[in-house]
Amino acid sequence: MTRHRIMVLGAAGQVGQSIQHLASHKHLPENWDLSLFSRTECNITNPSMLRDAIQRTNPDLIINASGLTNVEHAERDENLAMATNFHAVAQMAAQCSALDIPIIHLSTDYVFDGREHTPYKPNDQMNPLNTYGGSKMMGEEALRHEHPWHVILRISSVFSAFRRNILTGALALIEEQEELRFVTDIVSTPTYALDVAQAIVTIGKELMLGKADGYGTFHLTGEPIASRFDFVEEVMKAYEPFTMRRPKLVATVCAEFPDYVRRPPYSVMDCAKIKATYGIDQKSWKDGIRDAISILHNAGRTPRMPR
Ligand SMILES: NC(=O)c1ccc[n+]([C@@H]2O[C@H](COP(=O)([O-])OP(=O)(O)OC[C@H]3O[C@@H](n4cnc5c(N)ncnc54)[C@H](OP(=O)(O)O)[C@@H]3O)[C@@H](O)[C@H]2O)c1
Secondary structure, three states, X not given: OOOEEXXXXXXXXXXXXXXXXXXXXXXXXXXXXXXXXXXXXOOOOOHHHHHHHHHHHOOOEEEEOOOOOOHHHHHHOHHHHHHHHHHHHHHHHHHHHHHOOOEEEXXXXXXXXXXXXXXXXXXXXXXXXXXXXXXXXHHHHHXXXXXXXXXXXXXXXXXXXXXXOHHHHXXXXXXXXXXXXXXXXXXXXXXXXXXXXXXXXXXXXXXXXXXXXXXXXXXXXXXXXXXXXXXXXXXXXXXXXXXXXXXXXXXXXXXXXXXXXXXXXXXXXXXXHHHHHHOOOOOEHHHHHHHHXXXXXXXXXXXXXXX
């Protein structure tokens, strides 16, 4: 069987660690040789470091799971956001083109302005409201312009057992606060990072088999639609057996946080194309929450059980 060298950038992130989790549970194709790069091993904003890493690895496929993902940080440092989410992606596109290899790149629902009331389709007009969304849109455009063998996978509100995210952040607040305030006027579809990793494997496998009609822009999210309030309410339910803490959950609206970076109020994405092209189904994010909490629990990272 032909072996494939698969290069993963951003290996220490949520999606990167989820790919590693699948690898450690033997859920990757046997003929994949993974080359994992965290920021220390390859800082993608350093053009010569990125070029050397790609040349040394000589991959058959690049999975770009890296990015500046903190929306507030991107707003404060537009140059860094552009360097990470745009210029580095443009360089990846050029090198993939030179090597004639495909790339799977992750993007976001924040490329949309959220003024619609029906799920966004992959070809819908982009109109980002903040610097993060703008930098991700530019990264997408660079790939489209530079290199046809791309899969842009837009995902949204990613959570997992790894790193600080909307799930682990909520768990920390449950342990620390008497009252939790979460907004009801922003809705999206949360996405479990392990489901993203699984989808990347499915797509990567097909691309390595030569699937010619699998390129372009796709949406993949969990279901159903949820506000942050709905999400945290579900986290509290799933976490109840693992803690004695019972803070009060209070519904609020964005206007209560005047410094909040603007976000699309409705960023639900239509996932029909990825189902039609790759047979990938949307998964329940509620199941994802339970799975992530069980990973944390098995790693000894949940607090005491109730007496
Ligand atoms: N998180 C979300 O809610 C969300 C939603 C929609 C789309 N996405 C997209 O999905 C992708 C993965 O997201 P995620 O949640 O897994 O993000 P994450 O947990 O923040 O991981 C991102 C990774 O990128 C790395 N990185 C940042 N700057 C870098 C640089 N200059 N050079 C090399 N690596 C760098 C980070 O390194 P360190 O480990 O050193 O920090 C981190 O490991 C991103 O493209 C993101 O835009 C995420």
